[in-house]
Amino acid sequence: MFRDQRITPQQHIDFSRRFGRLMIHVLHQFHLAGHPEILTVSNILEDGKPIGLGDAGKYWHSDISYKELPSLGSLLHAQELPSEGGDTLFANMHLAYDTLPAALKSAVEGRRGVHSYLAQYGQLQKEGNWRPNLSAQQIAQVQEVVHPVVRTHPENGRRALFVSEGFTTRIEGLPDDESRALLNELFVHSVRPEHIYRHKWQPHDLVFWDNRSLIHLAGGTPDHLRRKLYRTTIEGDAPF
Ligand code: OGA
Numbered sequence: 058m059f060r061d062q063r064i065t066p067q068q069h070i071d072f073s074r075r076f077g078r079l080m081i082h083v084l085h086q087f088h089l090a091g092h093p094e095i096l097t098v099s100n101i102l103e104d105g106k107p108i109g110l111g112d113a114g115k116y117w118h119s120d121i122s123y124k125e126l127p128s129l130g131s132l133l134h135a136q137e138l139p140s141e142g143g144d145t146l147f148a149n150m151h152l153a154y155d156t157l158p159a160a161l162k163s164a165v166e167g168r169r170g171v172h173s174y175l176a177q178y179g180q181l182q183k184e185g186n187w188r189p190n191l192s193a194q195q196i197a198q199v200q201e202v203v204h205p206v207v208r209t210h211p212e213n214g215r216r217a218l219f220v221s222e223g224f225t226t227r228i229e230g231l232p233d234d235e236s237r238a239l240l241n242e243l244f245v246h247s248v249r250p251e252h253i254y255r256h257k258w259q260p261h262d263l264v265f266w267d268n269r270s271l272i273h274l275a276g277g278t279p280d281h282l283r284r285k286l287y288r289t290t291i292e293g294d295a296p297f
């Protein structure tokens with residue numbers, strides 16, 4: 058985390074690019090004008106229209122885990138912050154794996170999980186007004202993919218759980234009810250309080266996190282308070 062970064066969107070992009078290719082979010086509606094590498098995360102309406110994704114992070118997730126090459130990390134830069142709420146929570150998925158009860162550890166060994174951008178999309182459309190209907194082209198960009206449930210971090214060699222409520226829909230090769238039950242146990246375990254860091258935003262904070270090691274959640278902002286952040290997302294390698 059870097060406090061008090063008074064940088065422009067172009068500087069945010071240039072810095073992010075030093076770590077890899079930048080991913081362009083499928084919701085082009087919420088790209089920052091002139092900078093498709095930046096996704097606007099905001100609950101603000103201008104002329105009655107959302108300027109950004111207002112419900113980003115409503116469910117625990119790792120950014121863009123629904124692609125063959127998920128994200129290595131994301132950089133979120135605070136633009137406008139509410140006077141209360143608006144925290145972002147991070148759960149450590151290495152710890153989550155290390156502390157899994159033995160029965161769960163063996164249940165996930167060698168398993169693969171299905172990840173889909175659409176996992177919660179319909180639900181999010183029902184809960185709020187942030188989610189546009191996806192075009193056929195957008196749907197074509199988010200075909201579901203399969204990743205190991207336990208991945209090895211390519212840089213530190215540690216194992217991490219790699220499933221989330223936001224994007225993981227089922228465990229391959231298990232009957233639906235078993236898959237659902239196992240995922241629910243993993244979701245609950247992942248976000249035990251001792252695995253969590255809660256970020257309280259300060260003006261101009263730039264937070265850079267590792268999507269291979271963490272899942273994250275928007276803690277929620279009261280509707281009447283404005284919040285706006287800019288996000289870049291760096292492409293990573295295929296999980297193994
Ligand atoms: C994101 C995200 C959470 C938040 O931008 O990827 O999940 O607190 N944001 O805004």
Ligand code: MN
Binds near residue numbers: 113114118120
């Ligand atoms: Mn996110």
